[in-house]
Every structure is written in structure tokens, then in C-alpha cells.
Amino acid sequence: MDTVAVIGAGKIGEVLLTGLVKAGWPAGRLIATARRPERAQDLRDRLGIRVLDNLGAVGEAEVVAIAVKPQDAGVLLEELGGKIPADKLVISLCAGLPTTFFERRLQPGTPVIRVMTNTPALVDEAMTAISAGAHALPAHMALAEELFKPLGKTIRVPESQQDAVTALSGSGPAYFYFLVEAMIDAGILLGLPRQVARDLIVQTAIGSAVMLRDSGEHPVTLREAVTSPAGTTISAIRELENHGVRAALLAALEAARDRAREIAQQSEAL
Ligand SMILES: NC(=O)C1=CN([C@@H]2O[C@H](COP(=O)(O)OP(=O)(O)OC[C@H]3O[C@@H](n4cnc5c(N)ncnc54)[C@H](O)[C@@H]3O)[C@@H](O)[C@H]2O)C=CC1
Ligand SMILES: O=C(O)[C@@H]1CCC=N1
Numbered sequence: 001m002d003t004v005a006v007i008g009a010g011k012i013g014e015v016l017l018t019g020l021v022k023a024g025w026p027a028g029r030l031i032a033t034a035r036r037p038e039r040a041q042d043l044r045d046r047l048g049i050r051v052l053d054n055l056g057a058v059g060e061a062e063v064v065a066i067a068v069k070p071q072d073a074g075v076l077l078e079e080l081g082g083k084i085p086a087d088k089l090v091i092s093l094c095a096g097l098p099t100t101f102f103e104r105r106l107q108p109g110t111p112v113i114r115v116m117t118n119t120p121a122l123v124d125e126a127m128t129a130i131s132a133g134a135h136a137l138p139a140h141m142a143l144a145e146e147l148f149k150p151l152g153k154t155i156r157v158p159e160s161q162q163d164a165v166t167a168l169s170g171s172g173p174a175y176f177y178f179l180v181e182a183m184i185d186a187g188i189l190l191g192l193p194r195q196v197a198r199d200l201i202v203q204t205a206i207g208s209a210v211m212l213r214d215s216g217e218h219p220v221t222l223r224e225a226v227t228s229p230a231g232t233t234i235s236a237i238r239e240l241e242n243h244g245v246r247a248a249l250l251a252a253l254e255a256a257r258d259r260a261r262e263i264a265q266q267s268e269a270l
Contacts (some may be wrong), residue, residue, distance in 0.1 A: 002061075016117070062089065070264070
């Protein structure tokens with residue numbers, strides 16, 4: 001089994017490491033790096049993995065996963081780019097940054113794979129999209145899938161789709177949490193105790209998600225089955241349409257996609 005180093009183990013880096021530990025990846029083959037010593041100790045204590053400095057980590061690992069903010073990737077690669085041997089696999093988790101961003105800053109020929117995962121990896125329900133850079137071979141893609149499969153589902157997409165993927169599934173959990181939060185507030189408005197409102201909405205979200213996944217039905221069909229003529233649901237749907245919720249979602253995801261593009265342009269300019 002390869003040794004994997006996660007460079008910049010913040011929120012998503014920890015999600016990846018936690019998933020790999022849970023999936024049985026030997027802790028001795030997982031390395032993290034962190035800027036703050038307290039964070040390093042916390043990762044050692046909770047995950048039982050090694051936390052090294054960036055140079056030590058890339059020296060020991062066959063796979064280098066870069067999980068810093070995209071805005072920090074340029075500085076990181078100034079430090080490390082020339083020191084990562086070209087036979088290592090570099091996996092970027094950074095939103096927006098194309099594989100060419102890394103390829104230009106690494107040794108010529110280094111295989112780079114761009115990945116967009118999401119936080120439900122913590123409960124083995126991630127959606128991870130994987131794209132090959134110019135020098136990534138089928139064996140590298142298979143290795144990336146081996147790393148992310150235990151965390152949930154994986155899909156291969158052309159890299160040109162990764163900014164859209166980021167807008168949909170990378171950021172996606174935040175939209176669902178936002179909707180759930182708003183619906184719990186609506187329960188409060190209707191006079192329910194907060195805990196009751198939470199339980200009702202969370203279980204409704206889980207049940208609806210399982211039906212979406214397992215029934216094979218189109219979401220419209222599932223919604224129509226809930227929407228009785230002259231009933232309660234259609235009154236709510238009319239308000240959602242009146243308030244432009246559908247249009248807001250289209251605009252919101254387009255804004256997320258555009259932000260990914262902007263991050264790439266700004267990072268390139270640094
Ligand atoms: N949070 C999420 O749901 C998702 C995040 N991502 C991507 O993952 C990356 C990280 O995002 P988060 O985990 O949310 O951010 P974060 O800020 O929690 O983690 C980044 C970590 O990198 C560390 N870091 C920065 N420069 C470093 C350096 N030179 N050496 C070592 N460590 C360094 C920071 O101290 C921090 O702990 C971003 O590129 C983001 O686009 C991708 C998918 C989902
Ligand atoms: O908000 C962000 O930029 C990151 C990328 C996808 C999810 N979180």
C-alpha cells in the first residue's frame with residue numbers, strides 16, 4: 001500500500017485522512033502536514049497518524065494530496081514544487097485550480113490528478129469527481145479511485161467539467177444544510193419546539209434522499225406524488241416559485257462555478 005501525505009490537513013484534508021483510517025488504510029502509511037503545532041498534535045492524537053513538515057512528508061510519500069486553500073497553493077508549490085520527484089502522484093483537492101497550474105510548478109512529467117470531493121466523506125457518503133492531468137496514466141487514476149472509493153461514490157469527469165462539479169457537489173452539502181436550517185426556522189415560526197422541528201426535517205431529508213437514490217424515479221415524479229390537488233403542498237410550492245427559489249438556485253450554482261474560475265485566475269496572477 002502506498003504512503004499518502006496530505007499537505008495542509010485542514011477541514012477537507014482531515015475528512016480524507018479520517019475516511020482512509022476508517023477504511024483500514026494503515027495509519028503508518030498516512031502522513032499529514034499542518035502549519036500550527038497544536039493542530040499537528042491534535043491530528044496525531046485523534047487519528048494516530050504521523051504529522052511531519054512538508055518536505056519530510058513528500059520525501060516519504062508516494063502520493064501527495066494537496067489540500068491547502070487554492071489561494072495558498074502557489075506559495076506552497078514555490079516551496080515544494082521542485083522538490084517533489086516526478087515519479088510521485090500529486091492529487092489536488094483545490095477548488096478551481098486546473099492540473100496545468102500544478103504541472104507548471106512541478107518537475108516536468110509529474111502526474112497530477114484533480115479531485116473534487118465533499119464533506120459527507122465523514123459518513124462514507126462522499127461524492128468525488130476525478131480528472132486526469134496531462135501525465136496521469138490509467139494506473140494513477142486507479143490509485144486515486146482506490147483512495148476515494150472508501151469515502152463514498154466516485155466518478156470520472158473531463159477536467160473541463162470540474163468547476164461545475166465544484167459548484168454542484170463540492171459546495172452542495174452547504175446548500176442542503178442551508179435549506180434544512182431555513183425549514184427548521186419555519187417550524188419554529190409555526191410554533192413547534194426546535195428539537196421537534198429538527199427531528200421532523202432531518203428525517204424527512206434522509207427519507208427523501210434515500211428515495212431519490214433508490215427509487216430511480218425523476219425528482220418531478222417524486223414531488224408530484226406528494227402534491228395533492230388543492231392540497232397543502234401546492235400552496236407551499238406556489239410560494240417557492242413566487243419567491244424565485246428555482247431561479248435563485250440556478251444563479252447560486254452559476255456564481256459558485258464563476259468563483260471557481262475567478263480563484264484560478266487570481267491564483268495564476270499571484
Ligand atoms: N471544505 C470543503 O467542503 C471542501 C474543500 N475543498 C478544497 O480543499 C482545500 C482546503 O479547504 P478547507 O479544508 O476547507 O480549508 P482549511 O483552511 O480548513 O484547510 C487548509 C489547511 O491548509 C493549511 N496550510 C496552508 N498553507 C500551508 C502550508 N504551506 N503548509 C502546510 N499547511 C498549510 C492551513 O493551515 C489549513 O489548515 C481547498 O482548496 C478547497 O477548495 C474541496 C472540496 C470540499
Ligand atoms: O467553498 C469552497 O471553496 C470549497 C470548495 C468546495 C466546497 N468548499
